[in-house]
Amino acid sequence: MDRALQASRSSFAERHIAEASARRRRQLVAVALFALVAACLPLFVTDVYTLNVVILTLMYLALSTGWNILGGYCGQISLGHAIYFGIGAYGTVLLYMMAGVVPWIGLLVSAALAAGLALALGYFCFRLAGHYYTIATIVIAEAALLLVLNWDWTGAALGLQLPFGPDSWATLQFGRTKVPYFYFVLALSLLAWLTAWIIEGARWGYWWRAVKDDAEAAGSLGVNIFYSKMGASAISAFFTAVGGAFYALFTSYIDPNSVFGFRISLLIALPAVLGGIGTLWGPAIGAVLLIPLGEVTRSYIGGSGSGADLVTYGALVVMVSLLRPEGLVSLLHLRKRTRGARP
Amino acid sequence: MSEPLLQVRSIFRNFGALRANDDVSLDVQVGEIVGLIGPNGAGKSTFFNIIAGALAPTRGQILFEGRDVTALVPANRCRLGIARTFQVVRSFDSMSVIDNIVVGSLLRNHDARTARHMACEVLEFVELEARADTPAGDLTSPEKRRLELARALATRPKLLLLDEVMAGLTPTEALRGIALVKRIRETGVAIIMVEHVMEIVMPLVDRIVVLDLGKIIASGSAAEITTDPLVVAAYLGDSIRA
Ligand SMILES: Nc1ncnc2c1ncn2[C@@H]1O[C@H](COP(=O)(O)OP(=O)(O)OP(=O)(O)O)[C@@H](O)[C@H]1O
Ligand SMILES: [Mg+2]
Numbered sequence: 001m002d003r004a005l006q007a008s009r010s011s012f013a014e015r016h017i018a019e020a021s022a023r024r025r026r027q028l029v030a031v032a033l034f035a036l037v038a039a040c041l042p043l044f045v046t047d048v049y050t051l052n053v054v055i056l057t058l059m060y061l062a063l064s065t066g067w068n069i070l071g072g073y074c075g076q077i078s079l080g081h082a083i084y085f086g087i088g089a090y091g092t093v094l095l096y097m098m099a100g101v102v103p104w105i106g107l108l109v110s111a112a113l114a115a116g117l118a119l120a121l122g123y124f125c126f127r128l129a130g131h132y133y134t135i136a137t138i139v140i141a142e143a144a145l146l147l148v149l150n151w152d153w154t155g156a157a158l159g160l161q162l163p164f165g166p167d168s169w170a171t172l173q174f175g176r177t178k179v180p181y182f183y184f185v186l187a188l189s190l191l192a193w194l195t196a197w198i199i200e201g202a203r204w205g206y207w208w209r210a211v212k213d214d215a216e217a218a219g220s221l222g223v224n225i226f227y228s229k230m231g232a233s234a235i236s237a238f239f240t241a242v243g244g245a246f247y248a249l250f251t252s253y254i255d256p257n258s259v260f261g262f263r264i265s266l267l268i269a270l271p272a273v274l275g276g277i278g279t280l281w282g283p284a285i286g287a288v289l290l291i292p293l294g295e296v297t298r299s300y301i302g303g304s305g306s307g308a309d310l311v312t313y314g315a316l317v318v319m320v321s322l323l324r325p326e327g328l329v330s331l332l333h334l335r336k337r338t339r340g341a342r343p
Numbered sequence: 344m345s346e347p348l349l350q351v352r353s354i355f356r357n358f359g360a361l362r363a364n365d366d367v368s369l370d371v372q373v374g375e376i377v378g379l380i381g382p383n384g385a386g387k388s389t390f391f392n393i394i395a396g397a398l399a400p401t402r403g404q405i406l407f408e409g410r411d412v413t414a415l416v417p418a419n420r421c422r423l424g425i426a427r428t429f430q431v432v433r434s435f436d437s438m439s440v441i442d443n444i445v446v447g448s449l450l451r452n453h454d455a456r457t458a459r460h461m462a463c464e465v466l467e468f469v470e471l472e473a474r475a476d477t478p479a480g481d482l483t484s485p486e487k488r489r490l491e492l493a494r495a496l497a498t499r500p501k502l503l504l505l506d507e508v509m510a511g512l513t514p515t516e517a518l519r520g521i522a523l524v525k526r527i528r529e530t531g532v533a534i535i536m537v538e539h540v541m542e543i544v545m546p547l548v549d550r551i552v553v554l555d556l557g558k559i560i561a562s563g564s565a566a567e568i569t570t571d572p573l574v575v576a577a578y579l580g581d582s583i584r585a
Contacts, residue, residue: 012472013463016441134501178493203449208440210446213435220395220429221498222421224448278437 009075024201027280031197035190042179049299050180055250057291058185063281064271067194071269072278073196074232075207075212080137081268083144084114084237086260088244090148093160093254098169098313103172107245111238118237119230127228138262147262152176159255162248172249181250184338188246189284192239196280199235208232240268263310266289270313274320276327285328290316346409348533349394349425349502354403356389358555363389364400365419366559371502376534378544382577387537388430390554391504394535395427396420407502421450421472425502429501430489430507430537438478440490441466442577443479447497462497466479469493469523496527503527505536509543517543541569553577 038058045051071077091110101109115250125136137296146250148154167174199205210218219225248254258264275286292315296310301308302325324330347370353474356364363386371377379387392398394405396417405413412420418489426447437442444462450460466472469489474482478492488508495503517540524547526583529535544551545565553561553568561568568574570578 013460016463016475017456026578048434161375168352197474203453206442206446206449206455206458209438209442210435213437214433216397216417217429217433217435218446219417220397220427221494222418224418300426 001164006073019297021216024197027197029253031190031193035186038186038207039183042182045171046183048178050104051182053091053292053295055178055185057248057287058182058189059246060267060271060291061284061287062185062189062192063243063268064150064190064241064275064287065196066236067268068277068279068283069196069199069239069273070236071228072272072282073212074229075278076229076233077136077269078236078290079133079232079262079265079269080141080241081236082260082262083141084118084240084263085247085264086144086256087117088115088241088246089248089254089259090244091210091241092245092250093162093329095156097160097163101210102170103245103249107242110245114237114241114244115234116290118233120234122230126226126233138265141260141265141266142262145256145262148256148260155157155255159253159258164251164252173252178250181246185246185250188239188242193280193284195235195239200280202319204228204231207280243268266310274317276329279327279329282327289328347371348375348408350406350409351390351394352404352406354390354393354405355394355401355519356386357401358400362557364393367403367554367557367559369559371533371535373501374528374531374533375550376528376536376548377557378548378551379535379554380539380541380544381539381553387554387558388506389401389557391427391506391535391537393476395425395504398475421498421500424499424500424501425504426495427496427504428488428495428506428508430510432481432484432491432492434479436459436478438479440479440482444493444497447494450498465493465497468496468526470519485512485520488512490521492523492527496532500532501534502533505534507537507539509538510542521547521558535576539575 041054042051044105045054067078070319088107088110091113092103092106095106096103096108119142125133128136150156154160164171165171166173169180196335207218207223207228210221211225215225230288244259247259271281271286271290273286275284275288276282290300290313294312297312298309320328348353349369349371351367352370354364354367355362357490367390368495369377378438379390381387389398389413393400396412396415400413404411407420407425409425410423441459444465445458448458448461449455450463452461463472466475469492471486471489471493473488479487481496482490488520492505492508521543523536524536528547536544536548548565551565551568552559552561553574560576563571
């Protein structure tokens with residue numbers, strides 16, 4: 001009798017764990033399929049403009065996935081991620097131009113710098129609650145923008161132009177074709193997604209989500225709230241900076257407003273918010289819908305100065321938050337939810 | 344006698360002019376179940392928060408297994424073996440029931456897979472396994488109470504602080520709750536439980552402590568407490584009159 005009970009007990013755990021790992025494996029399979037399809041895109045997309053849009057979409061997908069690690073899982077809403085993006089961009093370019101450091105190393109160094117800055121800022125800002133944290137991130141990023149605008153050694157408002165070199169994977173410079181950039185940013189998106197996937201199944205992921213839902217209850221279960229926020233912040237900043245470095249190499253010209261501006265902070269956060277904050281697929285879904293739409297509006301309605309794309313983003317976000325506050329990804333779970341719901 | 348598991352020494356806690364805890368001392372032995380009762384606003388939850396580390400005492404000292412923990416944050420006290428539930432239920436609503444418990448069991452298992460295994464066992468212990476994959480936000484409130492208990496148990500505590508876990512339960516649910524607390528007691532965990540309903544506390548506890556206006560006014564067996572004139576006046580009198 002006792003042994004039978006024991007057997008039935010462990011069988012529940014075994015069954016549950018098997019199901020949970022199967023679910024996680026399916027996610028891996030799904031992403032592998034997406035990646036495969038995406039990898040074939042350059043065969044069909046030969047038009048430069050369209051390829052450009054695809055590359056930007058993947059870039060924001062990676063960025064938003066990185067933002068989601070802090071904002072989605074850990075619940076710390078930053079609207080100042082442009083500071084990390086800018087450090088990645090300026091760091092990589094400056095290291096290359098001033099010290100001849102190859103961009104591969106430069107982007108890692110700048111990303112590490114950004115992560116370090118995130119820790120330093122977090123040390124002060126994570127004592128602030130909720131909205132105050134968000135406001136602080138905006139203010140700090142704006143301050144950084146003003147600083148860079150006035151620094152002569154970074155080219156001030158004029159910005160920096162990467163010196164032209166021969167096409168090469170070593171310097172990550174490609175003048176003739178954009179296809180290598182496509183594969184670089186595809187790899188970056190996959191890396192960001194994989195990091196989020198690993199976090200979801202690991203100790204930190206559980207702790208961060210607990211901190212987001214109820215920090216005091218998390219603390220009562222032994223979760224170190226402060227370290228959780230710091231860890232999430234550093235990882236998030238790291239990916240953001242790599243994205244910034246990519247952007248600088250891709251456009252080969254940067255200026256303070258285009259990499260440190262509030263617009264970038266918004267574009268990093270919006271796909272996650274739209275697609276589903278704190279979910280694995282949300283940022284990807286959001287980016288795939290939002291970025292092409294924004295680019296199209298921008299090119300049909302007006303130049304980048306008019307802000308037509310931002311109006312479109314705003315309208316979309318308002319619509320989604322009214323109709324599906326959990327984000328678009330919740331549409332996928334509709335069937336499961338209604339089945340599980342109580343009468 | 345061996346050293347007490349918990350020693351609370353002369354705790355004071357003021358909220359402005361209000362003395363929510365006024366020179367409260369209490370020892371709890373390993374595996375002992377203490378019932379803490381008292382009228383509304385007596386300072387019971389304040390006392391719990393001070394033991395768990397959520398509130399700092401204005402004055403006084405807390406020793407756990409002989410070690411001074413007064414300066415430790417709640418997370419570190421949990422690490423040492425103090426777990427708690429909240430009077431107002433707190434669940435991680437965006438996470439599934441099982442994931443809620445994994446948050447607790449990860450404290451003792453660094454590997455998420457073993458933590459999940461342990462969480463499953465705790466889930467069965469509180470008889471919630473049918474709800475494993477439900478979002479915690481969708482649970483009924485008695486279920487949420489049991490989830491909170493499971494989460495606390497998953498941290499493998501030596502001392503469990505239960506703040507009105509039976510409040511708002513129907514008589515049948517309360518019976519289930521009592522059975523559950525009995526099962527927890529059998530595992531050797533010491534418990535301090537706050538309850539308003541005397542019938543629930545009495546059969547479960549080794550000792551009852553009565554708090555009124557921030558002070559301990561009586562302490563003893565259930566029989567001693569119910570006949571203590573001070574207690575009758577302060578607490579039981581209310582319910583008899585009501
Ligand atoms: N954070 C606070 N700030 C100010 N006063 C507080 C605070 N917390 C509790 N109090 C006051 O301290 C007193 C004790 O409160 P406490 O919650 O500890 O009582 P309790 O015994 O748990 O009551 P109940 O049975 O209603 O849960 C009450 O008068 C309460 O109003
Ligand atoms: Mg209380």
